[in-house]
Amino acid sequence: AQGIAEIPIFSGFEYRLIVWAILTLIGILFVVRYAKKLDKGLVKPLIGEKELEAEGIQMVPLTASRKFVLIFFLLSLIFVMVGAIKFDWYIPEICALFISLGVLSCIANGSSMDESVNAFYDGAKAMLPAAIIIAISKSILVLATDGRIIDTMLYHTAGAVKDLPETISIQLMFIIQGFINFFIPSGSGQAAITMPIMTPLADLIGISRQTSVLAYQLGDGLFNLIIPTSGVTMGVLAIGDIPFDKWIKWIWKLMIISVLVSFVLLALPVSLFEWT
Structure with a gap:
C-alpha cells in the first residue's frame, strides 16, 4: 500500500506501532475478561455445552x-x-x-513410511473442510472482480467522501476499506485495487497519504475477523469446529470497540499532528 501511495516503505512505523499496541492490548483484555467470566461460570462456552475431553491424551517424553x-x-x-x-x-x-x-x-x-503416510492422510482429512470453505470464499472475490462490482462501488463511494470534513472523510475511508474487504480479503489485492483511488482522494481532501494507508490497514485487518469471505478466518473456525454465527455473537463487542478506537486513532494524525 505504501508503494502504491508513493511514500517510503516502512515510513510512519512509529505511529503504526502505537496503533498496533493499543488494538492488541484491547484484544488481550477482551479475551482475558471473557476467560475469567468463563472460569467463574458467568458466561457459557462459545461452543455451547461441548467440553474439551482429556480422554485419549497421553503425556509423551x-x-x-x-x-x-x-x-x-x-x-x-x-x-x-x-x-x-x-x-x-x-x-x-x-x-x-x-x-x-x-x-x-x-x-x-x-x-516408518506407513506411519508417515497415515499421519499425512489424517492431517489432510482434518483440513479438508477448511480447504473447501476457503475455495468457496475465493469464488466470491472472482465474481466481484470479474463482474466489475468493486470498481463501481469504489467510484461512487469515493465521490461521496470528497466533500466531507477531513476527520469524517478518513473515518469513512476506513469503513469503505472494511466494506471492500468483504469482496477482497487479500491484503495485497485490496491495496492494488483501492489505493490507486484512495491516494489521490486523500490528496484532494487534504489528508496525508500515511493516514490513508493506515485507513486501508485497519479496514483490511480488523474486518477480516468478521467476514465470511476470509479464507483464514473461516478456515480457523472450521478447524476449531466453531459455527460462524456463534463466532459473530462473541466477537461483535470487540469489533465495535476496535472500530471506535480506530476512529480516534485515524482522527489524531488529521486533527492534532502532521503525519508524513
Missing part, C-alpha cells in the same frame, strides 16, 4: 528426536519470515517449505 522436530519447526518459521520479506515468498514456496518440514520431522522421529 521430550526425547532427542522430538527436540529435533521442534528445532526444525522453529527454523521453518524463521525461513518463512526471511523468505517472505527478502525473497517475496508466497503460498507455493511456503507450502514447499512445510512439506519439507514434514518429511524431515518423520525422518527425525524415526517414523
Whole structure:
C-alpha cells in the first residue's frame, strides 16, 4: 500500500506501532475478561455445552528426536519470515517449505513410511473442510472482480467522501476499506485495487497519504475477523469446529470497540499532528 501511495516503505512505523499496541492490548483484555467470566461460570462456552475431553491424551517424553522436530519447526518459521520479506515468498514456496518440514520431522522421529503416510492422510482429512470453505470464499472475490462490482462501488463511494470534513472523510475511508474487504480479503489485492483511488482522494481532501494507508490497514485487518469471505478466518473456525454465527455473537463487542478506537486513532494524525 505504501508503494502504491508513493511514500517510503516502512515510513510512519512509529505511529503504526502505537496503533498496533493499543488494538492488541484491547484484544488481550477482551479475551482475558471473557476467560475469567468463563472460569467463574458467568458466561457459557462459545461452543455451547461441548467440553474439551482429556480422554485419549497421553503425556509423551521430550526425547532427542522430538527436540529435533521442534528445532526444525522453529527454523521453518524463521525461513518463512526471511523468505517472505527478502525473497517475496508466497503460498507455493511456503507450502514447499512445510512439506519439507514434514518429511524431515518423520525422518527425525524415526517414523516408518506407513506411519508417515497415515499421519499425512489424517492431517489432510482434518483440513479438508477448511480447504473447501476457503475455495468457496475465493469464488466470491472472482465474481466481484470479474463482474466489475468493486470498481463501481469504489467510484461512487469515493465521490461521496470528497466533500466531507477531513476527520469524517478518513473515518469513512476506513469503513469503505472494511466494506471492500468483504469482496477482497487479500491484503495485497485490496491495496492494488483501492489505493490507486484512495491516494489521490486523500490528496484532494487534504489528508496525508500515511493516514490513508493506515485507513486501508485497519479496514483490511480488523474486518477480516468478521467476514465470511476470509479464507483464514473461516478456515480457523472450521478447524476449531466453531459455527460462524456463534463466532459473530462473541466477537461483535470487540469489533465495535476496535472500530471506535480506530476512529480516534485515524482522527489524531488529521486533527492534532502532521503525519508524513
